[in-house]
Amino acid sequence: MTADHSHAPASDAHEPHAPPHQEVHFPTWKTYRWVALILFVLTVAEVWIYYTPMKGTRLFAPALITLSVIKFTIVVMFYMHLKYDAKIFRGLFLGPLSIAIIVIISLLFLFGHLSLHAT
Amino acid sequence: MATAVAEHHAEHHYTSTGLPHTKIAIWAFIGSECFFFASLISTYLIYKGRSVVGPFPHTPWTDPSTGHVYHPILNIPVTSTSTFVLLMSSLAMVLAHAAVERSDHKWSRIWLLTTAALGATFLGFQAFEFTSFVHEGLKITTNLFGSTFFITTGFHGAHVTAGVLWLITMYFIDKKRGLGPRDAVNVDVMALYWHFVDVVWVAIFTFLYLLQ
Secondary structure, eight states, rough: OOSSSOOOHHHHHTTTTTOOOOOOOOOOOHHHHHHHHHHHHHHHHHHHHTTTOOOOTTHHHHHHHHHHHHHHHIIIIIISSSTSHHHHHHHHHHHHHHHHHHHHHHHHIIIIIIITTTT | OHHHHHHHHSSSOTTTTTSSSHHHHHHHHHHHHHHHHHHHHHHHHHTOOOOOOOOOOOOOOOTTTTOOOOOOOOOOHHHHEEEHHHHHHHHHHHHHHHHHHTTTTTHHHHHHHHHHHHHOOOOOOHHHHHHHHHHOOOOTTTOOHHHHHHHHHHHHHHHHHHHHHHHHHHHHHHHHHOGGGEEEEHHHHHHHHHHHHHHHHHHHIIIIIIIO
16 A cells, blocks of 8 residues: 555654755555545444444444544555654654643543542 | 646745745644644543543433433434545545646636535534534534534634635635646645544544544
């Protein structure tokens, strides 16, 4: 799937004295089509899981979260072309995203697990 | 191509990193939006299952005072359709960006308008959903679920609305003078915002609608 597009010279792009000149080669129509198809299939899979007996099992939440993470990653990597763009953008996005995820997990632990054991 | 690149650079200001200011700004903004939506989603998850009165998202509820039975309020097939619409709008957006880069005015307008139309369709689904929830007895003040649900999805809808307005503005600019490679960065910035709104919905769909 990645064979039909070339990478931008991202390593040069964030050099301190690099000229304001870097051409980012975005994915081709063929890649976009595949990405759209995969996103569609993953969304169907999510809804399918919701209506199957898996709903009552312990696999339900991890399966949905895994599919969601895959969809999230695909959109960010290809549609937002983070995979092909300058590395500084990865830092600007993944840094806050990581902190946000840690905050969510911490709050859930604080208000869920700890509040259950508070009394 | 060389002329196009020269024009492109003439229009945009670059930082010492060699990257356009606007792109760095939009990525920083998107980073801050991660915190914003994380706070909304975590609030929803913290209050999940703590509503004293119904209606509830996934389970039926009988009002003890009236005996009225409220069905599970979420309509997964409708929301799945709106999710699909939003995902397809991202595809239209990347095609619009590609058309702008090659100065294909006809297709850039078609794809910009398609993206805006799909975004507006998503908003239509959301309006339908909100209206049906209110008719079924769930308002923003009804319970914790109603408060956190309407706030989270409402703020997302506001972001989509801003994106649709941005797309329509870009469409009219394209119609007036034609968008070309010199505008590619501006269209890219708009596309990044649009795709971010899309990925936020991916998270909201899973955490608010599917997980129980």
